[in-house]
Amino acid sequence: MSKDSRQEKIAIDFRIIMAIAFTLIFWASAFAGIRVGLKAYSPENLVLLRFLTAS
Numbered sequence: 001m002s003k004d005s006r007q008e009k010i011a012i013d014f015r016i017i018m019a020i021a022f023t024l025i026f027w028a029s030a031f032a033g034i035r036v037g038l039k040a041y042s043p044e045n046l047v048l049l050r051f052l053t054a055s
Contacts, residue, residue: 037046 034046041049
């Protein structure tokens with residue numbers, strides 16, 4: 001294995017780790033966001049917001 005391909009593999013692994021970390025942080029914060037959001041908005045409004053952002 002050449003040095004360049006080894007560095008490329010390390011870069012790919014770092015990108016994968018960062019993508020997983022990003023996903024976990026946003027997934028975990030969603031529960032807290034829902035709890036805070038329910039204090040100000042009805043569940044129907046939050047569902048509408050969720051569907052609008054997902055599409």
